[in-house]
Amino acid sequence: MSKAPKPGWHGCPTRYAAGIFADKWCFLVLRDVLLHGKRTYSDFYNSPEGISTNILADRLSRFEAAGMLDRQTDPRKASRVCYFPTRKARDILPVLIGMMVWSTKYDERSEAPDSFAEAYQNDPDNTIAWYEAEISRVDAEIFQAQ
Numbered sequence: 527m528s529k530a531p532k533p534g535w536h537g538c539p540t541r542y543a544a545g546i547f548a549d550k551w552c553f554l555v556l557r558d559v560l561l562h563g564k565r566t567y568s569d570f571y572n573s574p575e576g577i578s579t580n581i582l583a584d585r586l587s588r589f590e591a592a593g594m595l596d597r598q599t600d601p602r603k604a605s606r607v608c609y610f611p612t613r614k615a616r617d618i619l620p621v622l623i624g625m626m627v628w629s630t631k632y633d634e635r636s637e638a639p640d641s642f643a644e645a646y647q648n649d650p651d652n653t654i655a656w657y658e659a660e661i662s663r664v665d666a667e668i669f670q671a672q
Contacts, residue, residue: 546592563664565608602671
C-alpha cells in the first residue's frame with residue numbers, strides 16, 4: 527500500500543510560515559535584521575547566541591530565496607555583501623514583536639525592559655512605525671556612506 531503524497535508547503539498558512547521560519551535561528555536572524563540593524567554576515571555571526579557558519583549561511587540563503595532578504599554588494603566595501611529586509615520581511619514585524627511581548631510575560635529571565643511590552647500593548651501601531659523608521663534609517667545610512 528502506498529502512502530498518500532505529502533502536502534506541499536503552500537496552501538496552508540501554518541505550513542507556509544513553518545517552511546520559512548523553520549527554527550530558532552530563523553527568528554534570531556530576523557530579530558537581528560529587523561530590530562538590531564544588522565546587515566552583514568559578520569554582524570549576524572557575532573550575535574551572542576553563537577550561530578555556526580554553516581547554519582547562518584543556510585538561513586541567509588533561505589531568507590533570500592523566500593524573498594525576505596535582498597542580498598546586495600555593500601556600498602561601503604565592495605568585497606562584502608549586505609542583507610536588507612524586504613517588505614515581506616518587514617511585514618512580519620507585528621508578529622515578531624508580538625511573540626517577544628508574549629515571551630516577556632512567560633520568561634521570568636526576559637532581558638527585555640518592561641517598557642518594551644507596555645509600549646507595544648499601549649500603542650502597537652506607533653511601536654511598529656518606530657521600528658519601520660529605524661530599519662529605513664539603518665538602510666539609508668549604509669547607502670549614504672558611499
